Amino acid sequence: MERDEIVGQLNDILAESAxxxxxVAAISGCATLGxxxxxxxxxxxxxxxxxVVLSAVSAQEEQQLxxxxxxxxxxxxxxxxxxxxxxxxxxxxxGHGLVGIARESHQAVAEMTSRSTVLLMVDDIQYADLESLHxxxxxxxxxxxxxxxxxxxxxxxxxAETPAVLRExxxxxxxxxxxxxxxSVDGVAQLLxxxxxxxESAELAQRxxxxxxxxxxxxxxxxxxxxxxxxxxxxAFRRAVVLCMHRMGQPTVEVARGIAVLxxxxxxTVLSRLCGRSVxxxxxxxxxxxxAGVLVGxxxxxxxxxxxxxxxxxxxxxxxxxxxxxxxxxxxxxSGGSVVDRVIAAGPLxxxxxxxxxxxxxxxxxxxxxTKRAIAxxxxxxxxxxxxxxxxAFQARVAELYAVVDPATSSARFLALxxxxxxxxxxxxxxxxxxxARLVGLDFDDAVEIIGHLSEAHDLSRLGDEWxxxxxxxxxxxxxxxxxxxxxxxxxxxxxxDLLEQGPYELRAVRALTASLTQTAxxxxxxxxxxxxxxxxxxxxxxxxxxxxxxxxxxxxxLDLAAHWCDRxxxxxxxxxxxxxxxxxNTLGAVVAxxxxxxxxxxxxxxxxxxxxxxxxxxxxxGLLLGTLVEAxxxxxxxxxxxxxxxxxxxPALFDTRAGLxxxxxxxxxxxxxxxxxxxxxxxMACGERMSQWNIDTPALAPWRVGAAEAWLxxxxxxxxxxxxxxxxxxxxxxxxxxxxxxALRCLAAVRNVGDRPAVLERALGELQRGxxxxxxxxxxxxxxxxxxxxGNGTKARTAARRARRIxxxxxxxxxxxxxxxxxxxxxxxxxxxxxxxxDRAGSGDDQFAKLSDSExxxxxxxxxxxxxxxxxxxxxxxxxxxxxxxxxxxxxLRIRRREDLPMDFRADAV
Numbered sequence: 001m002e003r004d005e006i007v008g009q010l011n012d013i014l015a016e017s018a019x020x021x022x023x024v025a026a027i028s029g030c031a032t033l034g035x036x037x038x039x040x041x042x043x044x045x046x047x048x049x050x051x052v053v054l055s056a057v058s059a060q061e062e063q064q065l066x067x068x069x070x071x072x073x074x075x076x077x078x079x080x081x082x083x084x085x086x087x088x089x090x091x092x093x094x095g096h097g098l099v100g101i102a103r104e105s106h107q108a109v110a111e112m113t114s115r116s117t118v119l120l121m122v123d124d125i126q127y128a129d130l131e132s133l134h135x136x137x138x139x140x141x142x143x144x145x146x147x148x149x150x151x152x153x154x155x156x157x158x159x160a161e162t163p164a165v166l167r168e169x170x171x172x173x174x175x176x177x178x179x180x181x182x183x184s185v186d187g188v189a190q191l192l193x194x195x196x197x198x199x200e201s202a203e204l205a206q207r208x209x210x211x212x213x214x215x216x217x218x219x220x221x222x223x224x225x226x227x228x229x230x231x232x233x234x235x236a237f238r239r240a241v242v243l244c245m246h247r248m249g250q251p252t253v254e255v256a257r258g259i260a261v262l263x264x265x266x267x268x269t270v271l272s273r274l275c276g277r278s279v280x281x282x283x284x285x286x287x288x289x290x291x292a293g294v295l296v297g298x299x300x301x302x303x304x305x306x307x308x309x310x311x312x313x314x315x316x317x318x319x320x321x322x323x324x325x326x327x328x329x330x331x332x333x334x335s336g337g338s339v340v341d342r343v344i345a346a347g348p349l350x351x352x353x354x355x356x357x358x359x360x361x362x363x364x365x366x367x368x369x370x371t372k373r374a375i376a377x378x379x380x381x382x383x384x385x386x387x388x389x390x391x392x393a394f395q396a397r398v399a400e401l402y403a404v405v406d407p408a409t410s411s412a413r414f415l416a417l418x419x420x421x422x423x424x425x426x427x428x429x430x431x432x433x434x435x436x437a438r439l440v441g442l443d444f445d446d447a448v449e450i451i452g453h454l455s456e457a458h459d460l461s462r463l464g465d466e467w468x469x470x471x472x473x474x475x476x477x478x479x480x481x482x483x484x485x486x487x488x489x490x491x492x493x494x495x496x497x498d499l500l501e502q503g504p505y506e507l508r509a510v511r512a513l514t515a516s517l518t519q520t521a522x523x524x525x526x527x528x529x530x531x532x533x534x535x536x537x538x539x540x541x542x543x544x545x546x547x548x549x550x551x552x553x554x555x556x557x558x559l560d561l562a563a564h565w566c567d568r569x570x571x572x573x574x575x576x577x578x579x580x581x582x583x584x585x586n587t588l589g590a591v592v593a594x595x596x597x598x599x600x601x602x603x604x605x606x607x608x609x610x611x612x613x614x615x616x617x618x619x620x621x622x623g624l625l626l627g628t629l630v631e632a633x634x635x636x637x638x639x640x641x642x643x644x645x646x647x648x649x650x651x652p653a654l655f656d657t658r659a660g661l662x663x664x665x666x667x668x669x670x671x672x673x674x675x676x677x678x679x680x681x682x683x684x685m686a687c688g689e690r691m692s693q694w695n696i697d698t699p700a701l702a703p704w705r706v707g708a709a710e711a712w713l714x715x716x717x718x719x720x721x722x723x724x725x726x727x728x729x730x731x732x733x734x735x736x737x738x739x740x741x742x743x744a745l746r747c748l749a750a751v752r753n754v755g756d757r758p759a760v761l762e763r764a765l766g767e768l769q770r771g772x773x774x775x776x777x778x779x780x781x782x783x784x785x786x787x788x789x790x791x792g793n794g795t796k797a798r799t800a801a802r803r804a805r806r807i808x809x810x811x812x813x814x815x816x817x818x819x820x821x822x823x824x825x826x827x828x829x830x831x832x833x834x835x836x837x838x839x840d841r842a843g844s845g846d847d848q849f850a851k852l853s854d855s856e857x858x859x860x861x862x863x864x865x866x867x868x869x870x871x872x873x874x875x876x877x878x879x880x881x882x883x884x885x886x887x888x889x890x891x892x893x894l895r896i897r898r899r900e901d902l903p904m905d906f907r908a909d910a911v
Contacts, residue, residue: 002187003034006178010042010151013176014051017149018117024140026170027153029180030292031247032217035153038180039121042151046119052112053119058127060249069122069132070105098131102138109139113146122152125166133165140169157249158284159277182214182293191216195223211302213293217244238308244294245309251277255285259298260309261318261325261342266298270328274321322346327353336360340377348383355381355390362397367537369578371405389427392420396430403437404543404580411441421450428458432466439478442619442653448484455485469507476514476548477620479694480656489695490514505532509548516555517658517696519733526561529553533565538572538581550588554595555700557739557771562592583612587621590628591662595739597775597811602632619651624659626650627666634666634673635775636811642670658696661687665702672710681711699731699740706747713750722751739771746780749787757787758796762903769901778807802866851893859886864902 006027013023027035039055046053056072112118122128122136140150154170156162162170169175183191188209192201208227212218221240245253258274265271272282289295300306310318326342330353340361343354358381365374378398385391399413414437421431431454438447451470454460460467471490474481482489503511512529515521529549536542536549546569553562566589573581586609593602606628613621626645633642646667654660664687671680688704691697699706705728709721725748732741745764749757761784768777781804788797852860862872869883891897 022148024150025176032244051117055121057123066131069128102135117147125152159281215293241308369576429466472510506545509545513548620659623654627663631666634670677714684708738767742767775811799865
C-alpha cells in the first residue's frame with residue numbers, strides 16, 4: 001500500500017477508538033521504510049485531536065532490562081508520571097511480581113481512558129523486554145471496550161526467536177495488520193514533488209526507483225544531493241545506505257558486508273558460511289535487503305551502495321573477510337583467476353593456501369602475454385609467503401619476468417638474489433636460473449661466482465636438466481666462460497633419439513643449437529626442433545627456446561625454414577600485441593633476411609628491434625642487431641650508415657659471446673667494403689681465434705677464413721688466401737650448409753686460374769641458390785661475368801652481368817646500377833692447387849636442358865640470360881602469358897623455384 005492509504009487506515013483507528021472501540025494495530029516492515037515516520041505523523045494527528053499519547057521506542061540494548069519499555073511508555077506523558085512515581089516505580093523497586101505491576105498499569109490506563117481517548121504507541125516492539133510485553137498484552141486484552149488504540153511497529157529479525165507473548169499479541173483476534181512496503185514509482189514521484197515539482201518528479205521517479213528500490217531513506221538522500229542522472233559519490237547517499245544497514249540489525253549488517261565482499265557470487269551457501277549463519281537465516285536477511293530496496297537478488301543496486309558498506313569496515317576486518325570469502329569460493333569451485341583477484345583486492349596476508357593459486361594465475365598471464373599482470377601476482381605471492389626459501393623462489397621468478405619486459409631493471413633484482421644463493425637459501429634450480437640471467441645480462445663475474453659456488457657444494461653432473469641447460473648455454477652462447485669455470489665442453493649427442501625426446505623444450509632447443517655449432521646435428525635433430533617450435537607459444541616464457549631453435553636452423557643454412565617460423569611466430573606476437581616477442585622475432589628475422597640476401601628487410605627489421613631493445617639492457621642482442629645492420633649496410637654500399645652503427649657503445653663482454661662473433665665478422669666486412677683490408681684481416685682473424693678456441697669453428701656461424709682470404713686478395717696475398725680457403729673447405733663435416741659452401745666456392749674460384757673459374761663459380765651459384773642467398777648469388781654472377789670476359793666469351797659475360805644486376809637490385813636498399821664487386825686475383829701456384837676437388841664437382845646444365853621442349857628451351861635460355869618476360873615475348877613473338885606458362889613448366893621440370901635458379905651454362909645457341 002502507498003503511504004496515503006496507510007495514513008488513512010491509521011486515522012480510522014483513531015476515530016474508531018474515540019468511539020469506545022479499543023483497537024490493536026501492528027505495522028510491520030523493514031527498517032528505514034518509514035514505520036517510525038508513520039508513528040510520528042499519527043502522534044501529531046492524535047495530539048491535535050486532544051488524544052493522550054503514551055509512546056516508547058524499544059532498544060535492543062535494553063531488551064534484557066525488566067520493565068524498560070513500560071517505564072518509557074508511562075514516562076512519556078505528564079499525567080502518567082504521577083502513576084509511575086507512586087505506583088509502578090514503587091512496585092518495581094520493591095520487587096512485586098509481574099501480575100501486580102500489570103494490574104497497576106491496567107488500572108492507570110483505564111483511569112486515563114475514562115477521561116480521554118488514549119493512544120499507546122511502541123516503536124520496534126521486537127526489542128521490548130518480556131516483562132513489558134506481558135503488561136502490554138494485559139492492557140490490550142483487558143481494555144477492549146475502552147477508548148484505547150494500541151499501535152506498534154515491528155520488524156522480525158532473522159534467526160531471533162519471537163517471544164510467545166509477542167506472538168500472542170500479534171496474532172490475537174481483531175489485531176489489524178498493516179504491511180509497509182517500499183514505495184512504488186508513483187510513490188517516489190509523490191515524495192519528490194515537494195522538492196522538484198510535479199513535472200520533474202515524474203521524469204526522475206523511474207530512475208530514483210531503479211537505484212533505491214523505493215526506499216524512502218535512500219530516495220530522500222538522492223533528493224538532498226539534487227541528483228538527476230545517477231547516484232554520485234556523495235556523502236548523503238553513502239550515509240543513508242550505512243544507516244539503513246545498521247537499523248536493520250547486526251545480522252543484516254554482517255550479511256550485507258558478506259554480499260559486498262562476495263561481489264558477483266550468488267551462492268547462498270558460501271554467504272552463510274562467510275557470515276557464520278544458517279542458510280535459512282541468510283536467505284531471510286537477503287529477502288529483507290531486497291524488500292528494503294538495497295539489493296536486487298544478491299547484488300547491490302548501485303556500486304556506491306556496495307562501496308559505502310565496505311568503506312565503514314575496519315581495514316583489518318575487511319582484509320580478513322576478503323580472504324575468508326576467497327577461500328570459501330575456492331573451496332566451492334570458483335575459478336582460480338577470480339579467487340586471486342579477490343585476494344589481491346584484499347591486500348597481502350600470510351596465507352599459504354593462496355600461493356599455488358597465485359603461481360597458476362601468473363602462468364596463465366604469461367601464456368596470454370600479460371607479463372605485467374604475472375609480475376603483480378608473483379610479487380603478491382612474495383608478500384604472502386612465510387617460507388624463506390619459497391619466498392626467494394618467487395623473487396627469482398619475478399626477476400625472470402622483469403628480464404623479459406625490462407632487462408635494465410631486472411639486473412638489480414637478480415643481483416639482490418646473489419646473497420641468498422651464496423648463503424644456500426635458494427634452491428639449486430633457482431640458483432642456476434639466477435646464474436643464467438646474469439649471463440644474459442653479461443654480468444659474467446656474478447654468474448661465474450654463483451656457478452663456482454654451486455660446483456663446490458654439489459656434483460654438477462647430478463644437478464639434472466637445469467645444470468645441463470646452463471652448461472649447454474655456456475657452450476653455445478657464452479663459450480668464453482667455460483675456461484674460466486673449468487667446465488668441460490658438454491656433449492650434445494643431439495642426434496640420439498632418446499635425448500631428443502627428453503627434458504624441457506628449452507633444453508632440447510639449446511642442445512640442438514650446440515650441435516649445429518659443432519656440426520654434430522643429424523637429420524632427426526631438425527625434425528625435433530620443428531616439433532619444439534610447433535609447441536612453443538608466444539608469451540608463454542618460451543623466448544629462449546624459440547631463439548635457440550631458430551638459430552639452429554640458421555646455422556644449418558635452412559633459411560627458408562627459419563624464415564617460415566619467424567613469420568609464423570611474428571604473426572602470433574602481433575596478434576597478441578606483445579612488443580617483447582615482436583622485438584625478438586624481428587631480431588631473428590633480421591639475421592635470416594641478411595643471410596637470404598634480403599638487405600632491405602634485414603635493415604628494416606633490425607632497426608625496428610634495436611629501437612625497442614636499446615633502452616632495455618639486452619646487451620648481447622644489441623650486439624647481434626648492430627652486427628646485422630653493419631653487414632647489411634656494408635653489402636649495399638651504405639658505408640656511413642655502417643660506420644654510425646659501429647659508433648654505438650657496446651658492452652665489453654660482448655666479445656666473449658656468440659653474438660660478439662657476428663659483430664666482429666660484420667665489422668670485418670665493413671672494413672673490406674671501405675677498402676681497409678688490414679683492419680678487416682685483423683677482425684676476421686680475431687673472430688677465427690675465438691671460434692677455434694671455443695670449439696665452435698663452423699663455416700655457417702661466421703666464415704672468417706673466407707673474409708680473411710678476401711682481405712689477403714685485396715692486399716695481393718694470393719698464397720695466403722689460397723691457404724685459408726683450402727683450410728676452410730676442410731671445415732665442412734657434413735653434406736649440408738649450402739650457403740656456407742657456396743660462399744667458400746666463390747672465394748675458391750678467386751684463387752684459381754681464370755680458365756678454371758667458371759666451373760667453380762657455377763658450382764657456387766648452385767649451392768647459394770639452394771641455400772637461398774640472393775646477395776651472395778649476385779656476387780657469384782658478378783665474378784662469373786668477369787671470368788667469361790677474361791676468357792673472351794662476351795655473350796656469357798653480358799648474360800651473367802645482366803642477371804647479377806637484376807638480383808642485386810632486389811637486394812640493395814638503393815637502386816643498383818652496377819653488378820656487385822667481383823673478387824678476383826691473379827693466378828698463383830698455390831691457388832692452382834687449392835680446392836681442385838671442389839672444382840671437379842662443378843656441374844653442367846646440358847643434362848637438365850634435354851628435359852625441356854624446344855619452346856621451353858628458348859624461353860629458359862632467354863630467362864637465364866636476364867631478359868624479362870615481356871622482352872622474351874617480343875623476341876620470340878608470343879604472348880607474355882605463354883612465356884609465363886613455359887617458365888612454370890621449366891621450373892617444375894628442373895625442380896627450381898624462380899628464374900634466378902636457372903643454370904648459367906644453358907647453351908646460348910638454343911635460341
